[in-house]
Amino acid sequence: MDKIPILHVGPFLLVTIQVDMHDRLALTLQDDLTTQIVSHRARGVLIDITALDIVDSFIGRMLSNIAGMAKILDAETVVVGMQPSVAVTLVELGLSLPGIRTALNVDRGMDLLRASRESEGPIVGSREIT
Amino acid sequence: MSEISQRRQIANGREDKMAQSTIASIIDHHESALLSEWTRRQMESLHTRRDLISDAELRDDSRNLLSALREGLVHEADGDISKTGWGKARDVLGDISRRRATQGFTPTETATFVFSLKQPLFDRIVQAAGSDARELAEQIWSATMLLDKLGLYTTETFQRSRDELIMRQQQEMLELSTPVVELWQGVLALPLIGTLDSSRTQVVMQNLLEAIVSKGAGIAIIDITGVPTVDTLVAQHLLKTVAAARLMGAECIISGIRPQIAQTIIHLGVDLGGVITKATLADGFQVALRKLGLAVMKP
Numbered sequence: 001m002d003k004i005p006i007l008h009v010g011p012f013l014l015v016t017i018q019v020d021m022h023d024r025l026a027l028t029l030q031d032d033l034t035t036q037i038v039s040h041r042a043r044g045v046l047i048d049i050t051a052l053d054i055v056d057s058f059i060g061r062m063l064s065n066i067a068g069m070a071k072i073l074d075a076e077t078v079v080v081g082m083q084p085s086v087a088v089t090l091v092e093l094g095l096s097l098p099g100i101r102t103a104l105n106v107d108r109g110m111d112l113l114r115a116s117r118e119s120e121g122p123i124v125g126s127r128e129i130t
Numbered sequence: 131m132s133e134i135s136q137r138r139q140i141a142n143g144r145e146d147k148m149a150q151s152t153i154a155s156i157i158d159h160h161e162s163a164l165l166s167e168w169t170r171r172q173m174e175s176l177h178t179r180r181d182l183i184s185d186a187e188l189r190d191d192s193r194n195l196l197s198a199l200r201e202g203l204v205h206e207a208d209g210d211i212s213k214t215g216w217g218k219a220r221d222v223l224g225d226i227s228r229r230r231a232t233q234g235f236t237p238t239e240t241a242t243f244v245f246s247l248k249q250p251l252f253d254r255i256v257q258a259a260g261s262d263a264r265e266l267a268e269q270i271w272s273a274t275m276l277l278d279k280l281g282l283y284t285t286e287t288f289q290r291s292r293d294e295l296i297m298r299q300q301q302e303m304l305e306l307s308t309p310v311v312e313l314w315q316g317v318l319a320l321p322l323i324g325t326l327d328s329s330r331t332q333v334v335m336q337n338l339l340e341a342i343v344s345k346g347a348g349i350a351i352i353d354i355t356g357v358p359t360v361d362t363l364v365a366q367h368l369l370k371t372v373a374a375a376r377l378m379g380a381e382c383i384i385s386g387i388r389p390q391i392a393q394t395i396i397h398l399g400v401d402l403g404g405v406i407t408k409a410t411l412a413d414g415f416q417v418a419l420r421k422l423g424l425a426v427m428k429p
Contacts, residue, residue: 079377079379080379081379082377082378082379083343083378084336084339084340084342084343084374084378086377087339087374087375087377087378088335088336088339088374090374090377091370091373091374091377092370096373096376096377097377102376102377102378102379103379104342104343104346104347104348104378104379104380105346105379108348108379109379
């Protein structure tokens with residue numbers, strides 16, 4: 001059974017979807033991704049769907065599910081490289097994916113994640129405990 | 131009353147054949163006389179429009195139609211002009227009405243071309259029928275039916291050629307009016323002009339999204355200065371375009387909102403929340419530059 005590889009890029013995870021998504025593959029991806037976010041303490045997930053030219057409501061839901069799971073684990077999700085036809089289809093299906101950030105390509109998506117990570121700033125705990 | 135119409139229906143089936151062939155024989159015998167009288171009447175009725183068409187053209191059209199008419203009558207005796215025997219007559223008429231439509235004639239004038247044949251034809255029928263009133267009524271009736279059908283066919287073709295013209299122009303307008311321009315590296319502008327309907331929005335959306343990919347633009351400004359009215363449907367189309375662009379990772383700014391449009395949007399209860407809106411394209415461009423971390427300053 002094929003598996004979608006998850007690459008580690010610095011503190012982020014990169015998932016490139018290049019095959020037709022079906023139910024089992026999507027569930028495996030969700031499993032793997034959540035496990036890896038926890039084990040690598042990843043702060044962001046990039047999902048590259050440049051090669052995806054057909055979508056349905058199932059894939060739309062899967063994307064927002066993954067974003068929701070990552071959010072609970074304190075990682076941000078950016079979907080990159082969506083094709084025009086895919087975007088139009090998702091909008092027509094009524095799935096405008098609120099809560100998911102998007103970028104034109106992996107480069108820009110990475111910039112976006114870095115920027116939001118910097119704006120959080122380092123954690124400073126200097127409160128005195130009395 | 132009903133008795134008469136009943137008799138007419140029975141008579142129609144039986145005597146139409148004979149009646150039609152009589153019209154054919156009248157055309158055969160009096161062709162030149164019919165033609166000259168017919169063209170004279172046409173010239174009288176068109177005396178104000180003589181600049182649009184020449185005498186020779188009018189005479190040619192009349193001669194062609196008359197011979198096609200005779201041919202149709204010979205091939206198909208029952209005056210049903212949708213049959214194959216009338217093919218030539220239909221072609222001639224279609225050609226004439228298409229030409230008249232482009233020459234600038236009105237539908238009435240085009241149909242009058244056919245109807246003005248009635249008077250000369252009826253005169254001949256009266257002469258041929260002599261004192262037989264029944265025969266005369268039958269002849270006149272079938273001739274009227276036939277010419278009315280031909281006249282209606284003319285109007286229909288006239289209308290159709292006008293419709294085709296309008297369709298073609300619409301298509302051209304659709305292609306012309308949706309340019310996507312690059313204002314700055316990474317900033318696209320889409321100046322919309324004219325009413326937005328579903329089919330146009332489709333083209334606009336497609337063009338914009340493809341330009342976003344090919345130019346790698348992060349910001350798109352949709353300028354609606356040239357959109358005359360914004361109703362709920364147009365607003366929905368705009369929001370769909372913005373949502374699709376956002377899914378691809380580009381941000382949209384809607385600019386060029388006129389005061390009346392702003393009032394309409396609020397009165398309609400349209401929620402443009404989440405979309406940056408600006409009054410002018412200049413303001414929108416400023417926002418775009420700021421988002422890119424750029425600024426315009428004097429040297």
